[in-house]
Amino acid sequence: MRLGALLLCILFPFSSMADSAWPGGIAFLDLGAADGPAPVVEFDGKRVLVLNQGGQWRAVVGIPLSAETGRASISFPSGITMSFDVVEHAYAVEHLQVAQSYVSLSDEDLARYQRERKVIDAALNNWRDIPVDSVSLASPVEGPRSSSFGKRRFFNNEPRSPHSGMDIAAPEGTPVSAPLAGIVSETGDYYFNGNTIFIDHGQGLISMYCHLSEIGVETGQPITAGEPIGRVGKTGRVTGAHLHFGTYLNGTAVDPALLLDGSQ
Numbered sequence: 001m002r003l004g005a006l007l008l009c010i011l012f013p014f015s016s017m018a019d020s021a022w023p024g025g026i027a028f029l030d031l032g033a034a035d036g037p038a039p040v041v042e043f044d045g046k047r048v049l050v051l052n053q054g055g056q057w058r059a060v061v062g063i064p065l066s067a068e069t070g071r072a073s074i075s076f077p078s079g080i081t082m083s084f085d086v087v088e089h090a091y092a093v094e095h096l097q098v099a100q101s102y103v104s105l106s107d108e109d110l111a112r113y114q115r116e117r118k119v120i121d122a123a124l125n126n127w128r129d130i131p132v133d134s135v136s137l138a139s140p141v142e143g144p145r146s147s148s149f150g151k152r153r154f155f156n157n158e159p160r161s162p163h164s165g166m167d168i169a170a171p172e173g174t175p176v177s178a179p180l181a182g183i184v185s186e187t188g189d190y191y192f193n194g195n196t197i198f199i200d201h202g203q204g205l206i207s208m209y210c211h212l213s214e215i216g217v218e219t220g221q222p223i224t225a226g227e228p229i230g231r232v233g234k235t236g237r238v239t240g241a242h243l244h245f246g247t248y249l250n251g252t253a254v255d256p257a258l259l260l261d262g263s264q
């Protein structure tokens with residue numbers, strides 16, 4: 001270890017913990033002793049979640065899958081910035097076959113998708129200013145992870161957006177439970193995502209559950225950790241029954257595997 005790195009570790013003993021600062025990953029940045037109000041932090045013009053962990057403020061920054069590698073920075077209202085490195089991360093490629101109506105959208109379906117996109121984006125960008133003491137999530141359903149986050153995908157051989165969540169295979173009807181307490185911020189039946197629930201866990205940490213056969217909660221409903229919220233299904237653009245589990249920080253999709261218990 002070089003002397004500079006050693007000194008940094010002494011000054012910021014938590015700064016290197018479980019770092020996953022790559023596109024689609026999370027940068028955990030130490031902001032010093034939590035002996036005053038929580039610092040206001042922004043990344044790319046969006047508020048960032050700040051935890052009080054062991055008496056230290058810690059920023060939990062979602063890095064977009066589309067982010068360039070290299071230097072990035074968070075900013076404070078004073079204009080001061082703190083930089084960190086976004087490192088490279090390799091994601092696999094995946095080919096999937098679905099009904100052609102999910103690849104070449106009719107005018108009507110495209111209009112529907114565009115209307116829904118606004119509702120979904122609003123749910124994913126919601127900021128609820130409450131203290132958050134943990135971003136550790138329990139698995140919403142048990143089962144094999146049939147497709148991992150970040151894969152570059154081809155549907156019927158046509159390139160589409162990379163996979164923005166984790167797919168967990170489970171039989172239709174399997175109960176899905178909330179991985180952390182929160183409030184149901186939106187539910188709906190969407191063209192690609194099928195029956196979907198959004199849970200707002202505070203400070204921009206949002207989780208999303210797609211392709212459900214059944215939605216068991218209502219918008220505005222408070223949810224405790226472990227509470228059943230719906231059932232696994234195959235609604236929307238799917239190749240079979242599974243849960244698409246999405247997690248978002250500062251409005252950007254991050255790999256749920258980085259937030260599941262024991263990962264951070």
Ligand SMILES: [Zn+2]
Binds near residue numbers: 163166243244245
């Ligand atoms: Zn998925």
